[in-house]
Amino acid sequence: xxxxxxxxxxxxxxxxxxxxxxxxxxxxxxxxxxxxxxxxxxxxxxxxxxxxxxxxxxxxxxxxxxxxxxxxxxxxxxxxxxxxxxxxxxxxxxxxxxxxxxxxxxxxxxxxxxxxxxxxxxxxxxxxxxxxxxxxxxxxxxxxxxxxxxxxxxxxxxxxxxxxxxxxxxxxxxxxxxxxxxxxxxxxxxxxxxxxxxxxxxxxxxxxxxxxxxxxxxxxxxxxxxxxxxxxxxxxxxxxxxxxxxxxxxxxxxxxxxxxxxxxxxxxxxxxxxxxxxxxxxxxxxxxxxxxxxxxxxxxx
Ligand SMILES: C[S@@+](CC[C@H](N)C(=O)[O-])C[C@H]1O[C@@H](n2cnc3c(N)ncnc32)[C@H](O)[C@@H]1O
Numbered sequence: 182x183x184x185x186x187x188x189x190x191x192x193x194x195x196x197x198x199x200x201x202x203x204x205x206x207x208x209x210x211x212x213x214x215x216x217x218x219x220x221x222x223x224x225x226x227x228x229x230x231x232x233x234x235x236x237x238x239x240x241x242x243x244x245x246x247x248x249x250x251x252x253x254x255x256x257x258x259x260x261x262x263x264x265x266x267x268x269x270x271x272x273x274x275x276x277x278x279x280x281x282x283x284x285x286x287x288x289x290x291x292x293x294x295x296x297x298x299x300x301x302x303x304x305x306x307x308x309x310x311x312x313x314x315x316x317x318x319x320x321x322x323x324x325x326x327x328x329x330x331x332x333x334x335x336x337x338x339x340x341x342x343x344x345x346x347x348x349x350x351x352x353x354x355x356x357x358x359x360x361x362x363x364x365x366x367x368x369x370x371x372x373x374x375x376x377x378x379x380x381x382x383x384x385x386x387x388x389x390x391x392x393x394x395x396x397x398x399x400x401x402x403x404x405x406x407x408x409x410x411x412x413x414x415x416x417x418x419x420x421x422x423x424x425x426x427x428x429x430x431x432x433x434x435x436x437x438x439x440x441x442x443x444x445x446x447x448x449x450x451x452x453x454x455x456x457x458x459x460x461x462x463x464x465x466x467x468x469x470x471x472x473x474x475x476x477x478x479x480x481x482x
Contacts (some may be wrong), residue, residue, distance in 0.1 A: 184387035192411035229264035254351030364432035
């Protein structure tokens with residue numbers, strides 16, 4: 182789909198009463214992006230496994246069952262929290278600004294995760310529980326408390342009460358000032374030596390469904406033009422990896438790991454870079470090119 186058409190449609194929905202519900206209906210019945218297409222499902226599994234590797238490295242491989250985790254921006258189908266349960270995590274607090282989580286989608290994801298584990302596409306220490314009578318009972322069996330609508334900027338949790346925070350494909354959708362507030366709150370609720378693991382996709386998301394543009398397309402739009410197409414419903418910031426790291430450090434975290442990846446070729450980047458506008462035209466290719474960053478940051482003791 183041409184990205185400009187998608188942007189226009191999202192703008193219309195963003196200004197419509199019940200636009201969020203209409204968008205959710207379209208994701209299921211028109212664009213068919215819910216339940217997640219196979220590639221998106223696999224991406225979530227990979228991110229969950231990456232978070233688990235970080236948790237095992239930091240706390241010890243046999244400590245997963247003793248940790249209290251917080252995931253913000255939980256989304257529709259709880260793929261990541263269900264993978265965590267399968268790995269042995271017993272207690273998870275989820276926060277989402279919108280109540281997107283939908284029992285049939287969660288159940289669909291559970292079935293796909295069981296099939297993926299059977300085919301050894303993901304590792305699982307224990308199976309997911311059979312679907313009980315209700316969604317609430319399923320979440321309880323997983324040790325999950327789902328809070329939504331609930332803002333990660335203000336969780337209401339006690340200070341020092343969380344061992345680790347995870348977040349997956351969320352921070353690229355949050356305005357920078359709200360990111361700063363979320364990080365301050367995560368720093369407050371994390372216990373000393375607790376960690377925050379963030380997987381961030383910095384590509385222009387319009388390029389995911391329009392193969393005629395590159396992952397850096399949005400860096401060519403002046404701020405005013407970008408604001409006109411960047412609809413609330415599918416908001417993206419244009420922060421680069423080094424800016425995300427600066428926000429994390431500003432909140433008092435020590436960055437333990439920052440893994441950047443580039444989804445695209447150098448030739449494709451070089452072809453579009455001359456058209457980049459301010460402030461991106463003052464940044465280096467090393468700062469601009471990465472399309473994903475995975476960060477582990479620690480709350481100092
Ligand atoms: C693109 S979705 C990602 C969902 C899920 N993590 C996944 O990978 O499928 C971004 C999510 O972040 C949530 N979100 C955005 N700002 C938030 C905030 N301040 N507090 C909690 N959740 C937030 C949105 O409601 C949405 O569910």
